[in-house]
Amino acid sequence: MKAYISLPVIIGLFLITCSVFAQRPDSVERKNVIKYNLSAPALYNSAFLFQYERVINPHRSISIQLGHITLPELLKNFENVQKISNAEQYGYNVTVDYRFYLAKENKYNAPHGVYIAPYASLHHFKNVKDFEIQSNETDEYGIVTLNSKLNILSAGVAMGYQFVVWDRMTLDFLVIGPSFSNYNVQLTLDGDLTQVELDEKLQLIIDHIADQVPFIDDLLEDKVANFSGNTNFSTMGFRYSVGIGFRF
Numbered sequence: 062m063k064a065y066i067s068l069p070v071i072i073g074l075f076l077i078t079c080s081v082f083a084q085r086p087d088s089v090e091r092k093n094v095i096k097y098n099l100s101a102p103a104l105y106n107s108a109f110l111f112q113y114e115r116v117i118n119p120h121r122s123i124s125i126q127l128g129h130i131t132l133p134e135l136l137k138n139f140e141n142v143q144k145i146s147n148a149e150q151y152g153y154n155v156t157v158d159y160r161f162y163l164a165k166e167n168k169y170n171a172p173h174g175v176y177i178a179p180y181a182s183l184h185h186f187k188n189v190k191d192f193e194i195q196s197n198e199t200d201e202y203g204i205v206t207l208n209s210k211l212n213i214l215s216a217g218v219a220m221g222y223q224f225v226v227w228d229r230m231t232l233d234f235l236v237i238g239p240s241f242s243n244y245n246v247q248l249t250l251d252g253d254l255t256q257v258e259l260d261e262k263l264q265l266i267i268d269h270i271a272d273q274v275p276f277i278d279d280l281l282e283d284k285v286a287n288f289s290g291n292t293n294f295s296t297m298g299f300r301y302s303v304g305i306g307f308r309f
Contacts (some may be wrong), residue, residue, distance in 0.1 A: 233306060
C-alpha cells in the first residue's frame with residue numbers, strides 16, 4: 062500500500078520549515094544581558110561590578126549595575142607613619158540607567174547599537190585604617206585610627222554603543238557620561254595622641270591626599286585648609302565604562 066502526500070500537506074510542511082528556520086538563534090529575540098565591567102579595576106583598588114540589562118521593547122532597555130569597589134591606598138608615603146593596616150575596607154556601587162536605542166541611527170534592535178541613557182548612581186566607600194604615627198611632642202610613635210566615609214550621589218546622561226557578536230556576546234562602550242554629583246566626606250582620627258595633635262595630623266592627612274590626587278584640592282577649594290571632619294559639596298562629574306556581556 063503506497064502512501065501519497067498531497068500538495069496542501071507539502072505546502073504546509075514547507076511553511077512550517079520556513080517558520081522553524083526563521084527562529085534560528087541568530088534571529089531569536091534575546092531580552093537579557095549580563096555584563097562584567099572591564100574598566101572598573103583600572104579606577105579602583107579592587108572592583109567587581111556586574112550589570113543586568115533587560116530589553117523592554119525594540120528600542121529601549123533598563124539596566125542596573127551592582128558590585129564591590131574599594132579605593133586605592135593614599136597613605137603609603139605619608140611622613141612619619143609606620144605599620145599601616147586596613148582594619149576594615151569596603152565599598153559598593155549601584156547604578157541604574159534607562160536606555161534609548163536610537164531607531165534612526167541603528168540597523169538592529171536593542172540591545173545592539175547607539176544609545177542615550179539617563180542614569181543615577183551611588184558610590185559608597187568606608188575605610189578604617191590603623192597605623193603608628195610619630196608625635197611632634199615626644200618623638201614617640203602612637204597608635205591612631207583613621208575612619209573615613211565617602212558617598213557620591215550622581216545623576217546624568219550617558220551615550221554609548223553596544224556591539225552584539227555571535228548573537229550571544231556583547232561589547233558595551235559607554236564613552237560619554239557627564240553628571241552632576243554630590244560628595245559627602247567624613248574623616249575622623251582617634252588614638253594615643255593629644256586632641257591638638259590629632260587635629261594637626263588629620264589636617265596633614267587631608268593635605269597629603271590632596272597632593273596625591275590634585276583634583277581633590279580643586280574640588281574642595283578652601284575646605285581642604287579648613288576641614289573639620291565632615292564636608293558636603295556638589296560638582297560636575299563624569300562616567301565611562303567598558304563591559305563584556307552574555308545574551309540570553
